[in-house]
Amino acid sequence: MSQTQKQGRVAVITGASSGIGAATARSLHAVGYRVALLARRKDRVEALAAELGEGAIAITADVTDRDALVAAADRVKREFGGTDVLVNNAGVMLLGPFASEQRDDYRHMIEVNLLGAITATEVFLEQIKDGGGDLINISSVAGRVSGPGSGVYSASKWGVNGWSESLRQELLPDVRVTLIEPGVVDTELPTHITHEQTRQGVQQAYDVATVSAEDIAEVITFALQRPRHLAINEILLRPADQAL
Ligand SMILES: NC(=O)c1ccc[n+]([C@@H]2O[C@H](COP(=O)([O-])OP(=O)(O)OC[C@H]3O[C@@H](n4cnc5c(N)ncnc54)[C@H](OP(=O)(O)O)[C@@H]3O)[C@@H](O)[C@H]2O)c1
Numbered sequence: 001m002s003q004t005q006k007q008g009r010v011a012v013i014t015g016a017s018s019g020i021g022a023a024t025a026r027s028l029h030a031v032g033y034r035v036a037l038l039a040r041r042k043d044r045v046e047a048l049a050a051e052l053g054e055g056a057i058a059i060t061a062d063v064t065d066r067d068a069l070v071a072a073a074d075r076v077k078r079e080f081g082g083t084d085v086l087v088n089n090a091g092v093m094l095l096g097p098f099a100s101e102q103r104d105d106y107r108h109m110i111e112v113n114l115l116g117a118i119t120a121t122e123v124f125l126e127q128i129k130d131g132g133g134d135l136i137n138i139s140s141v142a143g144r145v146s147g148p149g150s151g152v153y154s155a156s157k158w159g160v161n162g163w164s165e166s167l168r169q170e171l172l173p174d175v176r177v178t179l180i181e182p183g184v185v186d187t188e189l190p191t192h193i194t195h196e197q198t199r200q201g202v203q204q205a206y207d208v209a210t211v212s213a214e215d216i217a218e219v220i221t222f223a224l225q226r227p228r229h230l231a232i233n234e235i236l237l238r239p240a241d242q243a244l
Contacts, residue, residue: 010036010084011034011224012087013028014039014086014088017045020187021039024213025037027220028217028224036056037057039060064112066119086128092189092192094109095150096194109152110159114159129171132175135167136224137178140157160179182216185213223235
C-alpha cells in the first residue's frame with residue numbers, strides 16, 4: 001500500500017470546474033479522498049476547493065497543454081505524495097452537421113476529449129501505478145452509438161473506448177481501468193455548441209434531463225470503492241427514458 005493510501009487516497013479530476021467532474025470531486029471528498037481539481041476556469045476550481053476545505057487543491061490546467069499537466073503532477077506529488085486515481089473527465093461536445101465551417105470544433109474535440117485524456121494519463125501514470133491505482137475514463141453513450149450531427153464527438157469517445165480497453169489489458173492488475181458511458185446528464189455541456197440551431201435543439205433535451213451529475217458521481221464512487229480484486233471495467237448508463 002502506498003503512503004498516500006494510508007492517508008486517504010488521492011484523486012486527480014480533470015474538468016472539475018463544473019458538471020460531472022465537480023460532482024465527482026464532492027462525492028470522493030465526502031468519502032475521504034483528497035482531491036486535486038483541474039480545469040481552465042481558475043475561479044471555479046478555487047471556489048470548489050475552498051468549499052471542500054482540507055484535502056482539496058485547485059490547479060489551473062488545460063488538458064491540451066502537456067507542460068501544465070506535468071506541473072500539475074509535480075504539485076500533486078509535492079502536496080499529496082502521489083496520485084491513486086485519475087479521472088479523465090474534461091470534455092467538450094460540439095455537435096452539428098458535418099461541414100467545413102465546423103472544422104475547428106473537430107480538432108478541438110479530438111484534442112480535448114481524446115488527446116487530453118491520453119496526455120493526462122501518460123503524465124500521471126507513474127504515480128497511479130505506484131501502489132495500485134485506478135483510471136476512470138469518462139466516455140459517453142456516444143462512444144457506443146452514433147447518429148447524425150455527432151460524428152466527431154462520437155469519434156473522440158469511440159477513441160477513448162478503444163484506448164481504454166488496450167490500457168485495461170496492459171496495466172492489469174496494478175491499475176484498474178473503468179470506462180463510464182453516460183447518456184444525457186444535466187450539465188452545461190451543450191451550452192458550448194457553436195452551431196446555433198444544433199445548440200438550441202440539444203439544449204431542449206438537456207432542459208428536461210432527469211439524470212444529474214451527482215447520479216454519475218455516485219456510480220464512479222461506487223466503482224472505486226470495490227475491493228481491489230474486483231475491477232468494474234465498463235458502465236453504460238442512460239436516463240430510464242432514453243432510447244438511443
Ligand atoms: N452531460 C452529458 O450529457 C454527458 C454525457 C456523456 C458524457 N459526458 C462527458 O462527461 C464529461 C464532463 O462533461 P459535463 O457533462 O460535466 O460537462 P461540463 O459541465 O461542461 O464539464 C466539462 C468540464 O471539462 C472542462 N474542460 C473543457 N475543456 C477543457 C480543457 N481544454 N482543459 C481542461 N478542462 C477542460 C471544463 O472546465 P473548464 O472550462 O473550466 O476548463 C469542465 O469542467 C465530458 O467528457 C463529457 O463528454 C457528458
